[in-house]
Amino acid sequence: MTEQFNCHYCKETLFGKKYILQEEKPYCVKCYESLYSNTCEECKKPIACDNKDLSYKDHHWHEACFNCFQCKQSLVDKPFSTKDERLLCTECFTNMYSSVCHECKKAIIPGTRKIEHKGNSWHETCFICHHCQQPMGTKSFIPKDDKNYCAPCYEKQFAMHCVQCKKAITTGGITYHDQPWHKECFLCAGCKKPLTGQQFTSRDEFAYCLDCFSHLYAKKCAGCTNPIIGLGGTKYISFEERQWHNDCFNCKKCAVSLVGCGFLTEQDDILCPECGKNL
Structure with missing residues (x-):
């Protein structure tokens, strides 16, 4: 008796037919594909067994559908990028989304090194000192009048020099x-x-x-014997080579303020007229 060899799903015989094993169970092509x-992400049709299945981040395409969204060229075996889940060849991605170099006005290819400053971008080799024309890379630089200078050139061209240490003031x-x-040179x-x-x-x-x-x-x-600091409009009273804070110019006996009033003196003390009568 011949052993049965049927599709695991539809039970039709597989003798003499093409079949696919899935989890060690045989399926006819129609059932397996179903x-x-x-x-396919592009045409939304199933990718048949006899077609190449190209995948990227859990998405799948027919080989013929794996094309740049913009220029429609095939991306098979070519570098590509994605934007909003759409496939783009490197050239189209660069033209559509890459930064433009502030110096040479050409696109900065994704993955290449670039310099960014105040909303502008440069190729690393285009970010040069306006004076000496040498690339600055990631070295310190100083902007002036929409131009960038390396620190040595800026010091020679523009920097003021500290009156104390004589060195350039750059920051x-x-x-x-x-x-x-320099802030650190301005000392008491x-x-x-x-x-x-x-x-x-x-x-x-x-x-x-x-x-x-x-x-x-x-x-x-x-x-009060404390210093009188004449800062911020501090007011004080002066009389016969002596000084008082406004708040301290009071009658020695009754402590009433004598600011703007007549007063008497008794040796080193100052007195209001009323207290002076009782001497």
């Missing part, structure tokens, strides 16, 4: 007495601590932090 064939600085300084003449971002005052063309200036030069209040 159950297991992939659908910010401060101006004091119409002269340029007394304690040598940086003054950038701090309140300071000056004397004899030198800058001092408030602590040093108070210790060295500020007048002392006759009332």
Whole structure:
């Protein structure tokens, strides 16, 4: 008795017919294609067993359908890119989506190195110093007037030099007495601590932090003995070579403010007229 050899799905005999094994079970071509064939992304038809099945990221195409979406040329055995799940040859992708070099105006091919700055792109070899014309690559550079300069050329052409250390100022600085300084060079003449971002005052063309200036030069209040710093519109009273903070110029006995009022003196004390009557 002849052993049966039938399609696992439709049960029709497979003797003398072409068949395909799937999970060690035989299927006739019609059943296999109906159950297991992939659908072509382009023509939406099943990819038959006798056709080449080309796949990319879980998508499948007939060999004849594996073409560039834009120019329709075959992409079989050629490099390609994808955009919005559409196949594009390298040339079409470059023309449609690649950056254009700010210098030579040609497309920057995907995968090649490029330089980006303020919304513009350059081929690595096109990103050159405007002065010396040498490629800057990933080295530091300084932009000026829509042109880019390598650090040495910028220093020679444009940079101001710090009045303290005499070196070029390339990344910010401060101006004091119409002269340029590095922030790290602008120091208190007394304690040598940086003054950038701090309140300071000056004397004899030198800058001092408030602590040093108070210790060295500020007048002392006759009332509280603390320094009187004349910054920010600070007001004080001066009388016979003595000074007081406005808040400290008070009657010695009743503590009433004497600012803008008449007063009397008793040795080193100041008194309001009323307290002075009782002496």
